[in-house]
Amino acid sequence: MTRNTRFLISRRPYAVDLASLTGMLDASGAVPVYRGTxxxxxFRRHKGRMVACIGQLWDFQDAQPAHAEEFLARLxxxxxxxxxHGRWDGASYWSADEHRDQRDAHMAILRPMLANQPATPAGYGGWWSF
Structure with a gap:
């Protein structure tokens, strides 16, 4: 992934919480694998409407990254x-089944995010794209 200087929906960008990188190095196999999120x-278009989404990016990498930017650069x-994990279109909220209990936390981010697009929410740095 590379960091963009501006928001372009056509590049399908992501804003990330750099402090949230978690993962583990599994060295039990022939080749070590770092599983990180x-x-x-x-933002995406869904059924013709702009929606705000919240979730995670994930990857399997061959070594543990030193920091979140390295993880993203290898992604x-x-x-x-x-x-x-959750999506808000301005009228309705959708969530993946396993994350229904996080609705209030998601909405605290998604409502102002959609209202202030394309600004990134507090705590998230953007915009990153593949």
Whole structure:
């Protein structure tokens, strides 16, 4: 991923919480694998409407990164996009089943995010794209 200087919806950008990088290095196999996730928010078009999404970016990497920027720089395969946990379109909220209990926390971020697009929410740095 690379950091963009401005927001362009066509680049499918993500804003990330750099302090949220978590993961573990699994060295039990022949090749060590770092399984990492980082919290992210993004805008997308869904059924013709702009929506705000919250979730995570994830990747399997061959070594543990020193920091979140290194993790993002190595994150090169954007085919699956972000793992969406919640989405707000201005009228209704959708969530992945396992994250229904986080609705209030998601809405505290998604409501102002959609209202102030394309600004990044507090605590998130953006915009990053593949």
């Amino acid at each position: 980082i919290d992210a928010v993004w 090169i395969d954007g085919r699956s996009g972000g793992r969406c």
